[in-house]
Structures are given as structure tokens and as C-alpha cells.
Amino acid sequence: MSHLTYNQSKLTNDIDKLVKNVLFKNLRGKRLQDQLNDLYRPFMFMYYSQDALTYSQDSVNYSQAINAFMNSTITLIGSEYPCDVIWDYERSQKLITKLLEYKDSIMRECYDWRYQESQNQKGLECYFKNLIGNKSRVLVVFIELKYLKNQRHHLTIHDFYNHIKKLRKLISKKNACFKHLTGYAWALEQGYKYGGFHCHLVLTYDNSKRYSDWYIAKTIGEKWQEVTEGIGTYHSSHDTETKYSFEKNGKLGVGRIHRDNPQEVQNAFTVARYLTKSDKYDQKLKVWLPKMQTFGHGKFKEK
Template identity: 30%
Template sequence: MLLEINESSLLIEIENFIQNCLVVSRQPRSFYLEFSQLLKNFEQIYDLDYCYSGLIECFCYFLYEYEIELYSAYQLEGYLKEKPFKQWQQYFKSAKKKYDYEMRQHRYSERLNVQKLESRLDELVEDYSALLVVRVDLNYRTQVTIQQVSDDLNTFRREYDQTEYSEDTLLLVWALEQGEVRGGYHCHVALILNGRKRSAAWHISKAIGTLWEKVTDHQGGYFNCHRKEYIEQYDRRGSTGVGMVFSQLSHQVQNMYQVMAYLARPEKAQYLRVKTSAKMRSFGMTQAKPKITRRNRCRA
């Protein structure tokens, strides 16, 4: 289903609007006009079953308070003007308390994710002499809802388990983020495979991207992080952390840790403002394959 309004971009726009209102000392010139337009647009994408972040949630209240669907943006603007800017600003401040708490919890979860991921990587470096690190970024060419993204990712992970690469995959890590470009939602994926059984990271990344296109019925696209010009940039800086990594080469291992840690600790502005449910995750990783013994390490 094609959307007239980009869900991801609108939620970011609403959040920015509220945050900007919190830091000004006087009413912005177009405050009520922008406020009413954002409310009307939000009414078109709002889903009662979704969980919205703290700042976005305060907009949910307005849908009931003002029966927005019954009024034009112009009429709604008139109703909003019945309260002075300072009163709206105070209301936004109360919503920010919940938002600040959510951000603290989000950062705490990121730290835990990094620790868990590093622990998994420690095990793999210890037990395997060669690791193939494959990176691919999954995105959308069209505007989609968070529900479609969640469904697509679930299908993608099930489909990957049926591919020829699944048996040699030691770790699969994914991080779902929200931005303003294209469909807005995008997912960073990293795979670590047994380097003694798999090579050709570019081809595997391409295969993963092609699988994503199939799963999304070609609404989705991808970026192959093993493109020559992309890898050369990191080679020049000595920070390449993808491709074949040999456990005995400490600089390769360190670069791999940095690449993988980015998934657990992404850009600050890329967190999800909406989820299909309170239990929906934006980060996940598979269980590593059972350890091999040191006696068999040379065969791994």
C-alpha cells in the first residue's frame, strides 16, 4: 500500500517541532499553523495499536481532545489558539519528562547490547581462526509503515535460515533504525560466517540484498557494504572491519569489533519513534554456533 504521508519522516518532524518549542523564549511566528498541520497529518497515519515515543504520544491525546477528523486545518488552528503558547509549551515540557526517561533506558539497553555482542565476538575469535564478516544495509524505496517493516524483517530472518549460507553462519546481527530519507526505516545487518568454509563477502552481501528485495516485493532496496570504492575508503584509513578477518591479526579483530559495535550503538537520531508493540525490538542477534574444541580449531 502506497502512503501519501511518510510515517517515519512525519514522526521525526513532530518530534523536532516539539523540541524546538521547548527551547524558545517566545512564540514562533508560524506556531499555530504548523501545529495544526502536523496534527492533521498525524491523524492520517495514527494507529491505535502502535506504541509511540514520549513526545509523539502527546499528539495522540489531541486526536481525542479536538476530534481532529471533523475539522479542517484552518478550523483546528482556531481551536488551538484558545490556549496561549506558554501553556502549550508547558504541556510539551511534561511530555519531555517521559521522553527523557525513554532515552535513558534506550542508552542503557545499548550498553547492554554492546556487552553481549562483544562477549559473542570474544567466543568466535577464540574458537575460529578465520571469520568472514559480511555487511549489508537494507532499506525501502517506497514509504511504508512500521508494521510492514516488522513483518518484512520477520519474514527475511525466516527466509535466511533456508539459504545455503545459514549453516555456516556463526552470528547474525541486525539493527533497525528510523530516518527521514526514502521509506525512512532501514536495517543494518551483519553476518559472521566460518571463514574456513565461506569467502566472497561481496557475493554473499548481494545475495542477502536480493533476498530482501524478494521478501519486500521489490519495495525494498539495499546497499552492498563490500563495494570496491566503499572498502577502499576504509583500507586507506586502515579501519576495514569487514571481509576476511584472521583471529591472530589483532588489528583486523579490533576493526571488526568497531564495525559490529556500531550496530549495537547506532547514530543517536536514528532510534524508533514508533513500534508495533511494547515488545518490538530494534536490535537483535542470533545465538552463536556451539564452540569447537581447540583440538579441532585448525579444521574450523
């Protein structure tokens, strides 16, 4: 794990948000100047620094909004050292003008992402339909894997990728907390508010072999903490109180699901679909590695 002096996930999230607020929410004036003076220097340090990184920025992909910010500021600032740059009214107005040139490409990225999510959702629904239809009852587990707030500034997208890669390898072996696993799906995201990297994971187990969804979720969370060497944490909705609140409203989609109970099956589909909701564009990754897969699921093997 890298020991950074900046928070890569938060900085990339904040710059992405700033550009979109300029283009689509009319961010202007002193509010824009203040945000630029707060974010520009640390972001440029992050983008160009080679001391804290073991890779060059060319090995990382950024969102269209961040690319627009980089191209526009390079044009405006030139070779001026970032610490000497002050974003006054005139300079911020010039930046707005430059950013407007990239509005179409940013919108196109959004349209492409939403289309891909719709395709992912179709494939996921077909996959889960087979999983649930193949057993009289299955155990559905849904968990969010993330990082401790006071550790996020140490992380890079490389760290996140490596942690997920290790976890997927453990899932494929189907041992310990993944024993009697019948299927799974995962989605990688970057929080909108704080920009934290996280993973949504939904799994199905053979309910004739595994009984406690709360215990399974707990052990998966502990396995994530082990994979991340103690800096990971998790959120589970499998405690009795949370499950009861969903159940009394007829929306419980985790735990034991009977294939001959249409409401339970539909609720389980709703849980799975959360991984591919097209209204979560703000939570897509703003920084990623080339060819990095941000969504996937297992393969259904009919018995």
C-alpha cells in the same frame, strides 16, 4: 502491504522531532506555527484513520514525544475537526505549555534507551568475541536494508515487521546466501532526516567455505528485494573502492578478519558496535508494535 495516502514513518518521525525541538531546542513563533499547520492534519488523519489501516491505533506504540503531542492536542482542540484547526500564536503557545508537562517522561525514555543500548553492546561484544575467536579467520559482512524512497509512503510498521520476520526466518535456515553462516546481529531503526524504516545487519561466515564478502552482500541485498516484493533496496560497503578507503586508514572491519590480527579484530568490533551506538537516539523507532524486538543476535554454539 498497505496503500496509504500518508507516510507513516515520516509523519511519526516529524512529530517526534517537532516536540523535541520545542522542548530542547527552543522552537517557537512562526516556525512552530508553520510546522504545526503542515503536520497536524495529516498526522491526525494517520492516527485515527481506519480506512487505510487494518488495525486500530491501540495496537501500535508511539514514542513519549508523540504521546505527549497527542495528549496535549486532544486537551487543547477537544472535538474540533482537524481540518478546521488553525495553529495561530495563541494556540501554539498553549501547546508549548502543555508539552512542558511531559518533558521529564521524554528525557526518561532517552536515559532508559541509552542504558539498554549499553547493555546490548556488552552482550554483542561478548558474542562477536566468541565468533571471531572460534575460527582462525572469518568473513564479516555489513549491510543496510531499507526501502526505495518513492515507496516509503506505502509502508506501515506492520509491513516492516513482517519483512524483517521473513528475513530472520531465512537466516535461521542458513541456506543460499546464508549458507555457512556462523553468526549474525541486527538492529531496527528509523532515519532521523526522512524517517525511513531500515535494518542494519552484520553477519560472520566461515572463511574456509565462503570467500567473497562483496558477492554475499549483493545476494543478501537481492534477497531483501525479494522479501519486500521489489520495494526494498540496500546499501553495501563491500565494493573494492570503499573497502580500500577504509583499509588505507587502518579501519577496514569487513571482509576477511584474522583472529591473530588485533587491528582487524578491533575494526570488526567497531563495525558490530555500530548496531548499538548510544549516540543514535534520534534513529530509534518512533512507532513500533507491542513486544516488537528492535535488536538481536544469534546464539554462539561452541564446537
